Amino acid sequence: MNRRLMRVRAARRLTVVVCLSLAALAVVTASASAALKLKSHGQLIHPAPHSLKVNANSSSNWFGYNQGTLEQGSKLFNSITGDWTVPTATQHTAGQAESSSDWIGIGGGCVDSGCTTTDSTLIQTGTEQDVSSAGAASYSAWYELVPAPSLTISMTVAPGDHMHASLAEVVPDSNTWTITLQDVTRGETYTTTVPYSSSHATAEWIEETPLLIGTNAGFASLPNLSNPAWTSATVNGASASLKSSEQMDLVDSNGNVIGAPSAPNSTANGFDECTWASTCS
Numbered sequence: 001m002n003r004r005l006m007r008v009r010a011a012r013r014l015t016v017v018v019c020l021s022l023a024a025l026a027v028v029t030a031s032a033s034a035a036l037k038l039k040s041h042g043q044l045i046h047p048a049p050h051s052l053k054v055n056a057n058s059s060s061n062w063f064g065y066n067q068g069t070l071e072q073g074s075k076l077f078n079s080i081t082g083d084w085t086v087p088t089a090t091q092h093t094a095g096q097a098e099s100s101s102d103w104i105g106i107g108g109g110c111v112d113s114g115c116t117t118t119d120s121t122l123i124q125t126g127t128e129q130d131v132s133s134a135g136a137a138s139y140s141a142w143y144e145l146v147p148a149p150s151l152t153i154s155m156t157v158a159p160g161d162h163m164h165a166s167l168a169e170v171v172p173d174s175n176t177w178t179i180t181l182q183d184v185t186r187g188e189t190y191t192t193t194v195p196y197s198s199s200h201a202t203a204e205w206i207e208e209t210p211l212l213i214g215t216n217a218g219f220a221s222l223p224n225l226s227n228p229a230w231t232s233a234t235v236n237g238a239s240a241s242l243k244s245s246e247q248m249d250l251v252d253s254n255g256n257v258i259g260a261p262s263a264p265n266s267t268a269n270g271f272d273e274c275t276w277a278s279t280c281s
Contacts, residue, residue: 063250063259076200079168088159089129099220109202122146231270
């Protein structure tokens with residue numbers, strides 16, 4: 001083989017290597033860019049440190065109602081339902097991007113009434129209410145099987161829409177779940193059946209500041225939200241019979257309550273929620 005041919009082939013190999021390297025770099029860059037936009041809607045509960053607790057139930061990412069198997073006399077949870085009104089989201093702090101989610105779930109919460117024991121599994125579905133740094137609001141629907149990332153549900157969601165959600169095992173203790181999210185106002189329904197190994201140890205109806213992944217990772221800032229007015233809460237096919245002792249407050253890093261649920265309604269299957277308030281009535 002002459003030297004000229006060897007140089008040509010070497011040049012071609014170099015070109016291929018450079019092209020492949022550039023392609024790989026493009027993929028990595030695209031992946032990194034996408035990672036900056038990732039958001040996990042329903043992280044496990046993060047109980048507030050004891051020194052910051054205003055009451056027995058305080059969290060740095062959740063507020064709403066939480067039932068646990070020990071608090072409920074060893075009851076396990078095989079199904080849950082809940083209805084809410086998609087809240088209107090507005091910017092609380094000028095120039096700041098803010099995010100929130102409303103959802104029902106099984107797992108991930110406080111197993112006992114004092115929240116000294118928490119659960120590491122969580123299956124859930126709900127809506128997202130975000131505000132950009134420019135103050136523009138956006139709304140979406142999703143479900144999530146922790147620790148997998150959330151999956152967006154193709155559904156039109158707008159503030160004021162009446163949502164109904166259901167999580168139910170096809171057969172109790174089968175760890176095969178049917179997830180249903182319905183926009184009653186618009187007549188849109190999403191249903192899927194998935195395998196998921198759950199502890200069945202907690203059930204919850206929650207408004208949350210989601211976990212942001214990537215640059216500025218951490219829990220999202222809380223926007224102003226109108227009342228989601230939760231109703232029709234059930235577990236295992238019966239009324240949830242919510243109790244005030246099952247309330248969970250959202251606290252900031254200084255222990256100040258910035259999100260609070262009300263007492264249960266007259267039928268003990270619903271409640272109100274107030275953002276940027278220490279109490280809700």
